[in-house]
Structure formats: C-alpha cells, structure tokens
Amino acid sequence: MNNNVKIKLSAMMFLQFFIWGAWFVTLGTFLSKNMAATGGQIGQAFGTQSWGAIIAPFFIGLIADKYFNAEKILGILHLLGAVLMYLMANTSDFSAFYLYVFLYMIAYMPTLALVNSIAFRQMNDPTKEFANIRVFGTIGWVIAGLCISYLFAWDAPGSIENGALKNTFYFAGGSAALLGFLSFTLPSTPPVGDRNKKLSVSEILGLDALKLLNDRNFLVFFISSVLICIPLAFYYANANPFLVDAGIANPTGKMTIGQMSEIGFMLVLPLFFKKYGFKNTILVGMLAWAIRYLLFAYGEAGTSTWMLLLGIALHGICYDFFFVSGQIYTDSKAGVQTKSAAQGLITLATYGIGMLIGFWISGIIVEKYSGDWNMIWLIPAMFSFVVFVLFLLFFRKEKIEYQA
Secondary structure (H helix, E strand, O other): OOHHHHHHHHHHHHHHHHHHHHHOOOHHHHHHHHOOOOHHHHHHHHHHHHHHHHHHHHHHHHHHOOOOOHHHHHHHHHHHHHHHHHHHHOOOOHHHHHHHHHHHHHHHHHHHHHHHHHHHHOOOOHHHHHHHHHHHHHHHHHHHHHHHHHHOOOOOHHHHHOOHHHHHHHHHHHHHHHHHHHHOOOOOOOOOOOOOOOOOHHHHOOHHHHHHHHOHHHHHHHHHHHHHHHHHHHHHHHHHHHHHHHOOOOHHHHHOHHHHHHHHHHHHHHHHHHHHHHHHHHHHHHHHHHHHHHHHHHOOOOOOHHHHHHHHHOHHHHHHHHHHHHHHHHHHHOOHHHHHHHHHHHHHHHHHHHHHHHHHHHHHHHHHOOOOHHHHHHHHHHHHHHHHHHHHHHOOOOOOOOOO
C-alpha cells in the first residue's frame, strides 16, 4: 500500500468515528436537558443504533456487495447523513427528532462495514496493516470528545442550559459532509458479489451459522453475549448525563479516557489471553462491567471523583476482554464456510438484539428512578454480575489460540 492510499484510508477512518463521537456521546444529555425527553424516549432514540445494526446487513448484502462501488455508496450515505444531522439540530419536537435519528442510523450503520471493506481491499496483509489504519478511528472519537469539552465547552453547565449541545449535530454534520466528498476520492472498490445470485435472509443475517448453537459452549457464549449487552446499553445512554448531573467538569472530554484505555488494553489482551485462556479473559471483561457500574453508583464529584474516572477507564477491559475475545472465539469455532456468517450472527445478537433490549430497559429504569443515579447504576451492576456467574458455571474451559 503506497503512502497516498494509506493517508486517505487513515483520514477515512478518523472521520468515520469522529462523526460518531461528535454527537452520540452527548445525545442523552441533549435530549434530557434541551428537549425534556423522558427516559423512555431517550431509550428509543439510542435504540435506533440497534435498528440500524439490524438493517445494515440487508443494505450491504443486497446492494453494496452486488451493484455499486463501496466508496461511492459511502460518499452518498455520509452526505445524506449530513442533511439529517442538520435537520436534527433544527427540531425541538421529539417525534420529528426520532424520525431523523432513525433515518440517520439506517444510513450510518452500513458505513461501518463499508469503510472496513474499502480498507481491506487495498491491503496486501490485513492482519498486519489494518490495525494501523483502524486506530485512527479511535483517535477520531477521542479528539471529537476533547473538542466538545476543552475547545468549545459545549458540555459546560451554562452552555448546556443555553442549548449549545445542538452544535454537536452541526459539528458531526459538517464532518459527515467532508467525509462524503472525500469518499469519492478513495481508491476504487467495485462490488465483488454476483448480482445474479439471490441471497436468502439467513445468509444476509448470518443465520447459516445457527448450527454453531448445537455446541454447548458456543450456546452459553451466545446467550451471554446478548445478556451482557443489556447493561452495556446503560453506559452508552446514561454515562454523559450522569457525569453532567454529578457536576464533573468537561464530562465529554473525560469520557475519552475510555477510548484511550481501549487502545492500551488491546496491547495487553494477547498476553492475558495466552496466559489465562478464553474463559478467564471473558470473565474478567464481564466482571469489569459490574465493577464499573458499582463505581458509578457510589462515586461522586469531589473526593470520590477518582471512582468515576476509574469506571470510565475500565472501558478498555469491558470492551476488549469481552468483545474482541468473543470475536476470536467465534472465528475459532466457525468452519471456513461460516466464518463471516458467524461474525454477522454475533454482531446481530449483540449490537442488534442485545443492545436494543438494553436501551429499552434502560429507558424504563431511568424513567422510574429519575435522578436516583445510585439505583440506575446498581441495576446493571447486579445484572452484569448475574451474567458473570452464569458464564462461570455453565461455560466449560476449552483451549483457544489467540490470533490477532
């Protein structure tokens, strides 16, 4: 891969996740503080991410893989996203806002697969080259959060009260427009699928991999993956509003500690996986969720601010030790013909079904215990611990080799 292509792909990844981090982290705060949305409505808004994840495979399988160049579809979807972001910034009615964010997520979620496809097609050895490109995505998310807190101070108490968070949609929309136009300059990535071949729903959603559920261990892992994504949704929807209510300065910027730790623990993961095995790695990831929520439940601004910051920093363990290890495990269990289907099935189960349920439950809990953050965080903490115990009891140890 030449340097010109590498720079373009790195910029693509940077903007792809910069866009997401520029508005999604503060969405809950915006809806509660500036749109007076209920807990249930906030859960519905965040749930659009899951609907987008469910719909995305159909878009990729039926259109992107068969008829059009990936970089052109990427450009069109991000330009459409820019328009929807503008509309989101200029509505005060939740019903209209929900429609716009729903349409946005249907447009955005397929782009996650498209950027990977474009990057992989330009690489001679993805196992060595992809991580160096993908890391710019995490950097993009971090910089977006730092800009919101430290450059523009849109999440300062006075700024929130004056409606400054609506600028995050302009911020994300402008970035989406930039990536939209940049996409048309990316290396040509024509479709590789046979447009005459009809794909079944089971193929598109990865349901061909359902036969893996006949394996007792994989079934336990699959169910645990769905269940652990329920408490995960609490973090995405409520962490920023919680930190704002707790009086933490620059909350969005401080939340980027989670992404920074994600990079660090990704380096630790291979060593831990090799020494302690898959089951223990997954268990550590699950336990980290329970500990994180306990820290949130009992931490507060002032003398125990460290508890909140530590809870944020645990994101690296929560994500890497569970999700990345889970992807490795899934790949090891699937046969050559079902590897892609198996990964698709796990993605559908976690980001689709699991988090959709999680956002719905989160909305109910936040509405019921409005303002009582101790209870709001204790519930997912207990749920995470129950999933931890179930996995500990029912998953039998088996040797899995780490393959980055």
